[in-house]
Amino acid sequence: MDYNWWEALINRWYPLDGIERKSDMNVYVDNAATTKMSRTAIDAMLPYMESEYGNPSSLHSVGQRAAEALLKARQSVAKNLGCEASEIIFTSGGSEADNQAILTAAILGARKGKKRIISTAFEHHAVLHTLEKLKKQGHEIELLDVHENGMVSAEQVKDAIRDDTALVTIMYANNEIGSILPIAEIGAVCREKGVYFHTDAVQAAGHIKIDVKEQNIDMLSISGHKFHGPKGVGALYVRRGIAVQNLIEGGAQERGKRAGTENIPAIVGMAAALDEACAHMDENAAKMTKIRDRLIEGLLEIPHSILNGDRERRLPGHVNICFEGIEGESLLLYLDDLGICASSGSACTSGSLDPSHVLLAIGRPHEIAHGSLRLSLCEENTEEEAEYIISSVKSVVERIRSMSPVWRDLQEGRKQYVIQ
Numbered sequence: 001m002d003y004n005w006w007e008a009l010i011n012r013w014y015p016l017d018g019i020e021r022k023s024d025m026n027v028y029v030d031n032a033a034t035t036k037m038s039r040t041a042i043d044a045m046l047p048y049m050e051s052e053y054g055n056p057s058s059l060h061s062v063g064q065r066a067a068e069a070l071l072k073a074r075q076s077v078a079k080n081l082g083c084e085a086s087e088i089i090f091t092s093g094g095s096e097a098d099n100q101a102i103l104t105a106a107i108l109g110a111r112k113g114k115k116r117i118i119s120t121a122f123e124h125h126a127v128l129h130t131l132e133k134l135k136k137q138g139h140e141i142e143l144l145d146v147h148e149n150g151m152v153s154a155e156q157v158k159d160a161i162r163d164d165t166a167l168v169t170i171m172y173a174n175n176e177i178g179s180i181l182p183i184a185e186i187g188a189v190c191r192e193k194g195v196y197f198h199t200d201a202v203q204a205a206g207h208i209k210i211d212v213k214e215q216n217i218d219m220l221s222i223s224g225h226k227f228h229g230p231k232g233v234g235a236l237y238v239r240r241g242i243a244v245q246n247l248i249e250g251g252a253q254e255r256g257k258r259a260g261t262e263n264i265p266a267i268v269g270m271a272a273a274l275d276e277a278c279a280h281m282d283e284n285a286a287k288m289t290k291i292r293d294r295l296i297e298g299l300l301e302i303p304h305s306i307l308n309g310d311r312e313r314r315l316p317g318h319v320n321i322c323f324e325g326i327e328g329e330s331l332l333l334y335l336d337d338l339g340i341c342a343s344s345g346s347a348c349t350s351g352s353l354d355p356s357h358v359l360l361a362i363g364r365p366h367e368i369a370h371g372s373l374r375l376s377l378c379e380e381n382t383e384e385e386a387e388y389i390i391s392s393v394k395s396v397v398e399r400i401r402s403m404s405p406v407w408r409d410l411q412e413g414r415k416q417y418v419i420q
């Protein structure tokens, strides 16, 4: 086994002498996992917790003011996605929206004898696990291969669609490696073939431009906490005419498609956060791209390192790099000691020995996939932080390698480098 817990523990316990923490540095670069709520979102929410606490289903004025806030939030989210307010269903987050979209298409397709669903091998688990469940129920799932640069082409989708295909579900941008997929092209193919197209746009919303009509998207998922809104709230866009199926039975909220008293503060907060993110999208992206590119440039100076995800078609704040001879978890713990909060890729796989399914999908071997570092920025990160990250990662990688028997084998020629 290449992956060695014992080695990881020794790395962890070895003191960090010689590597200095700048005391004033607290760097959060894990915005793909979750973001800090913006002041705008918090301020928008507070009245709906303090004084405007009505239930939108109530006929009295307190309830009707909540209903008014709900409508405004729906209109605002719709405007920022390029659809009608009536096409938005609020959910408990991105995961629920993904589940609802996929189950909707599965049920509608099965009624017409279409039981095939096309997706990719590097989707979020909210998509992959829903598909696994459908597979057990007799649906046929085809996961398209992902190119080494983190791309899936519209051609691949076109070639995979058959008469019995009910749905294509492909993410807008990948949460681990940041690659942005050709969604408009895939949407055009699906529309032409008459197949439903859903996209998990959780990493894209508020960060890059979305227009569901222009891009021929039938269903799209977003999540509030990935763009400085609150956690536990999301939305699903469903194109008019598609008979969306409900996951939760109960009252008539969300046109009967998602029962349960609406989480008005969270919905209002998410709408405000999305509106703010979209209003400042270009300037935020320009700022982050500059820092992202500096990070990529600086970190790739480390010998035997490689960037994951396409160099150009990637989210403005997303960096993911593999270092050979490194165990990602110990790198993260050392960085945490230095005041840097980063990730190895996926919050979901941490704590398990399995390497990231995303890195495996783009063809990284197990031992390389274990040595990944994901840095996901927000517009508040600075160039000074980037320099601190670069020098810290350089020192820590060197330190970990100096203690690693795997690295010694590589250096002394008993093993071949995978990353040149």
Ligand SMILES: *Cc1c(COP(=O)(O)O)cnc(C)c1O
Residues within 6 Å of the ligand: 032, 033, 092, 093, 094, 095, 096, 098, 124, 126, 171, 173, 174, 175, 200, 202, 203, 223, 224, 225, 226, 232, 233, 234
């Ligand atoms: C975070 C994330 C989700 C899940 O969203 P939640 O609101 O946390 O349920 C789904 N898909 C992608 C791509 C994500 O990054």
